[in-house]
Ligand SMILES: Nc1ncnc2c1ncn2[C@@H]1O[C@H](COP(=O)(O)OP(=O)(O)OP(=O)(O)O)[C@@H](O)[C@H]1O
């Protein structure tokens with residue numbers, strides 16, 4: 001098996017200027033993800049789980065360490081050093097991310113949001129239209145909401161839309177930050193079906209899950225983080 005992602009000694013801290021204090025979010029985190037694997041990250045609240053995912057997605061700029069990603073577009077590339085332009089390309093075409101919190105574009109309807117994400121990956125409009133309908137139906141987003149702005153959606157509706165958008169892109173690497181946290185059992189089941197489908201298609205996934213039972217049924221391995229460090 002080939003490694004699609006290999007993280008070495010990744011560290012990130014934050015300066016809290018008001019308190020003139022530095023917080024170590026993660027320190028010397030190393031992990032490897034092979035092509036087609038689904039790996040979980042677990043740990044207490046505040047242990048640094050989201051920070052790892054955000055460094056890969058480059059929402060956060062890593063402070064030290066390497067994040068080697070085997071890109072289809074660029075070959076092996078260190079995401080800790082990659083230019084912003086390359087990161088934009090990678091996010092558009094290869095690396096998907098479902099955030100723990102919801103940030104949806106204003107003034108874009110639910111349907112446009114999903115469709116646009118698919119078109120960005122280079123697929124044609126007909127495919128994007130069909131796939132958008134399939135995904136919104138799968139996640140049972142009420143048809144009346146399809147042409148509405150997500151700003152007024154409920155938490156669960158926003159989350160289902162976010163997941164639908166990320167998965168519809170069929171990314172090579174999908175980062176999931178507690179995608180099921182605020183969903184009811186039926187919706188969790190829908191996420192599970194899609195995750196299994198993506199696994200079947202060879203998508204590599206790295207996920208943080210609140211619901212350990214949910215995760216254990218899907219993940220092949222687990223990295224546990226405590227106080228910003230990976231436990232052996
Ligand atoms: N942008 C930021 N500015 C300052 N501190 C931050 C920032 N992002 C994260 N932190 C701090 O880094 C630490 C790790 O945060 P992180 O969000 O990675 O935790 P987590 O394991 O995802 O927690 P949770 O399970 O609650 O989501 C926390 O102490 C947090 O307060």
Ligand SMILES: [Mg+2]
Pocket residue numbers: 049050051100177
């Ligand atoms: Mg988090």
